Amino acid sequence: MRLSKLLGAALATTAALVAGCGGGSGAGLDANGRPLGEGDDPSGPMTASFSSIQSHVFTPICTACHAGGAAPQGLRLDAANSFTMLVGVASAEVPALKRVAPGDAANSYLIHKLEGHQSVGARMPFGGPYLDAATINLIRQWIDNGAQK
Ligand code: HEC
Secondary structure, eight states, rough: OOOHHHHHHHHHHHHHHHHHHTSSTTTTTTTTTTBBTGGGOOTTTSSSHHHHHIIIITTTTGGGGGGGGOGGGOOOTTTHHHHHHBTTOSSSSSSTBBBBTTOOOOOHHHHHHHTTSSSSOSSSSSTOHHHHHHHHHHHHHHHHHHHHH
């Protein structure tokens, strides 16, 4: 008797959770209205989400240099470190600028380095080939949308 009551309550909770998922509230969707995580697959299209940028750009391209204790300017871009080393953190080269200033791609040093109008050092990825405009624009969009994790 007591057990079946408990089970019933548990089932009702599960049903409510399932019904609440994606029920038009926008929960579970990214800024483009696509399911979160959709762009994580490096073989699929890149989206303007942090995890997609990580799997399409930071991990395959940038960690060739930006990883481990000798990472240039102390900037590690592997999946375990990139977010905390980028978002809201002052650039080593131009400390007046954040590497990523949430909501402000134009004043994010990461974008200056990717587009090649930085005031110190080289365009990234160092030595090229450089990212195309569409890829940089998705990173801009992620920042302008608030640079969420
Ligand atoms: C071939 C090695 C190499 C690769 C690949 C590379 N970088 Fe760099 N990065 C450097 C070096 C060296 C510096 C410091 C000298 C300079 O800025 O020119 C640097 C500096 C930076 C800085 C400045 C950090 C600060 O705090 O001032 C940023 C931002 C950056 N890189 C981002 C990236 C991103 C994003 C990628 C991938 C798209 C990338 N880098 C790929 C070597 C590399």
